[in-house]
Amino acid sequence: MPETAMVDAPAKAATGGNILQVRNLEAWYGESHILHGIDFDVNAGEVVTLLGRNGAGKTTTLKSIMGIIGKRAGSIKFNNQDIIRATSDKIARMGIAFCPEERGIFSSLDVRENLLLPPVVRPGGLPLEQIFDLFPNLKERLNSQGTKLSGGEQQMLAIARILRTGARFLMLDEPTEGLAPVIIQQIGHTIARLKKEGFTILLVEQNFRFASTVADRYYVVEHGKIIDGFSNAELAANMDKLHTYLGV
Amino acid sequence: MQALYAQLLVGLINGSFYALLSLGLAVIFGMLNIINFAHGALYMMGAFVAYFLLNLGGINYWWALLFAPIIVGIFGMILERTMLKFLTGLDHLYGLLLTFGIALIVQGVFQNYFGSSGLPYSIPDQLKGGMNLGFMFLPIYRGWVVIFSLVVCLATWFLIEKTRLGANLRAATENPTLVRAFGINVPRMITLTYGLGVGLAALAGVLSAPINQVRPLMGADLIIVVFAVVVIGGMGSIMGSIITGFALGVIEGLTKYFYPEASNTVVFVLMVLVLLVKPTGLTGRAA
Numbered sequence: 001m002p003e004t005a006m007v008d009a010p011a012k013a014a015t016g017g018n019i020l021q022v023r024n025l026e027a028w029y030g031e032s033h034i035l036h037g038i039d040f041d042v043n044a045g046e047v048v049t050l051l052g053r054n055g056a057g058k059t060t061t062l063k064s065i066m067g068i069i070g071k072r073a074g075s076i077k078f079n080n081q082d083i084i085r086a087t088s089d090k091i092a093r094m095g096i097a098f099c100p101e102e103r104g105i106f107s108s109l110d111v112r113e114n115l116l117l118p119p120v121v122r123p124g125g126l127p128l129e130q131i132f133d134l135f136p137n138l139k140e141r142l143n144s145q146g147t148k149l150s151g152g153e154q155q156m157l158a159i160a161r162i163l164r165t166g167a168r169f170l171m172l173d174e175p176t177e178g179l180a181p182v183i184i185q186q187i188g189h190t191i192a193r194l195k196k197e198g199f200t201i202l203l204v205e206q207n208f209r210f211a212s213t214v215a216d217r218y219y220v221v222e223h224g225k226i227i228d229g230f231s232n233a234e235l236a237a238n239m240d241k242l243h244t245y246l247g248v
Numbered sequence: 249m250q251a252l253y254a255q256l257l258v259g260l261i262n263g264s265f266y267a268l269l270s271l272g273l274a275v276i277f278g279m280l281n282i283i284n285f286a287h288g289a290l291y292m293m294g295a296f297v298a299y300f301l302l303n304l305g306g307i308n309y310w311w312a313l314l315f316a317p318i319i320v321g322i323f324g325m326i327l328e329r330t331m332l333k334f335l336t337g338l339d340h341l342y343g344l345l346l347t348f349g350i351a352l353i354v355q356g357v358f359q360n361y362f363g364s365s366g367l368p369y370s371i372p373d374q375l376k377g378g379m380n381l382g383f384m385f386l387p388i389y390r391g392w393v394v395i396f397s398l399v400v401c402l403a404t405w406f407l408i409e410k411t412r413l414g415a416n417l418r419a420a421t422e423n424p425t426l427v428r429a430f431g432i433n434v435p436r437m438i439t440l441t442y443g444l445g446v447g448l449a450a451l452a453g454v455l456s457a458p459i460n461q462v463r464p465l466m467g468a469d470l471i472i473v474v475f476a477v478v479v480i481g482g483m484g485s486i487m488g489s490i491i492t493g494f495a496l497g498v499i500e501g502l503t504k505y506f507y508p509e510a511s512n513t514v515v516f517v518l519m520v521l522v523l524l525v526k527p528t529g530l531t532g533r534a535a
Contacts, residue, residue, distance in 0.1 A: 066429050092431030104426045106419045113415040118430035165431070 019044045025074035027064045034060045036224040047201040049211040052221035058204040062171045066098045067091045093121045097162035101173040105146040105154045114146040118165045125166035152183035171202045188213050220245045252505045253384035259501020264397030265452050267493025269474045272448035274489040278421045279441040282343035288467025289354040290446045293320045294453025295462045309372040316454045317447035324446030325439050358464035366461030393455050401490045476519040482529025
């Protein structure tokens with residue numbers, strides 16, 4: 001049995017069935033072995049947060065699920081289909097959308113082109129009116145160059161463009177990094193609203209105070225393994241441990 | 249004065265070929281990050297395909313304008329799928345050497361079968377003759393080449409800069425990994441882009457066949473000047489390569505009138521000056 005399977009699964013939130021199942025996931029960047037057997041689950045309709053220090057393997061976990069890490073091993077099941085060998089475009093077409101840490105706004109595209117870039121992979125994506133309702137700033141800046149937006153607007157654009165696609169499983173990598181508190185609050189509201197609308201969200205965050213406002217469950221990643229997991233209701237009881245894990 | 253206009257026209261025609269070829273090079277460099285030294289050989293193949301279509305299949309010039317770019321484009325896509333795609337992420341030098349090798353092989357094969365002399369390809373009946381414009385005599389075919397090249401260049405620019413497909417291409421040039429993670433089949437897009445760039449070279453070859461004859465080394469002679477054009481315009485810039493292509497053709501033509509001795513070197517002198525002042529080219533990005 002892999003060592004990480006020793007971690008108790010956090011209490012499940014009142015949500016749907018299992019949508020993502022990661023077992024003994026290992027990943028490498030060239031010769032560097034980054035993930036050493038990650039195990040966790042995400043249930044439909046919940047917000048799960050991966051917490052951990054810099055370099056623990058959180059982003060690599062998301063990238064491995066998305067299929068953009070060269071070498072992976074183990075098992076990743078999305079809706080009971082193993083996707084460990086699938087290419088990233090196929091994974092996206094199965095309904096997983098990824099918002100990278102560096103936001104990935106394209107400088108040679110204007111805001112409208114950035115917004116319309118990801119193809120619709122299945123029906124049920126948010127129409128543009130609803131996206132502009134969530135992020136009114138974007139509507140006013142449709143013709144601006146993507147990278148001329150402020151950091152907060154770029155983050156909104158990075159989230160907005162994946163909502164159009166019809167993917168119902170979103171992976172957001174540090175969406176609050178480097179943003180002003182008022183923008184962080186707005187992103188928190190957006191995530192809460194998406195959750196209400198039935199999206200499943202896997203969030204990577206270092207800012208657990210922000211995460212606690214939106215997450216149902218948490219997993220702690222360290223040295224490429226899941227070392228702990230708990231639900232939001234258990235957060236207060238685990239605060240001391242969490243401070244030690246995150247070094248804050 | 250007539251001689252000046254005539255040289256200007258020659259300059260514009262050469263500029264048309266420079267623009268079509270450097271545009272293809274820019275498209276390929278932007279997407280694949282490969283300096284495609286095989287471009288001259290593929291241009292030559294376009295002219296030969298037109299020649300074969302006419303002499304073996306009885307297919308005329310107008311259909312050749314359509315079929316030759318498609319046939320040579322498919323050949324280019326096979327090259328990309330079987331060889332060039334393995335160079336992803338490697339230094340530019342590998343792509344340059346591989347495509348240079350491909351150019352030598354293709355040219356060698358054609359030279360083996362057809363020698364070095366030119367094969368005739370006649371101007372289509374509809375474009376024979378000329379027009380007296382008052383200040384000069386304009387051969388209709390040459391006017392057609394300039395206008396058609398300009399239209400194709402602008403259509404390519406529009407495709408890349410103003411359409412949804414073009415936005416995908418531009419995004420994939422910046423960050424192919426992320427674009428693929430959005431669900432876009434980037435490897436297929438790269439193959440098609442290479443096919444498009446090669447198709448433009450083949451189209452230039454067909455346009456050139458009635459003017460320059462069909463010769464195995466017709467591309468080798470031209471490609472060195474085209475690379476100078478690309479260096480001056482800047483690698484990877486679509487509009488830059490079009491404008492520089494036509495402008496340098498005209499500058500070359502004017503030099504032929506005012507100081508003929510320098511006409512073969514003026515482009516290279518300009519290249520040296522541009523490299524000294526702006527190493528990324530007039531409109532380009534750093535490689």
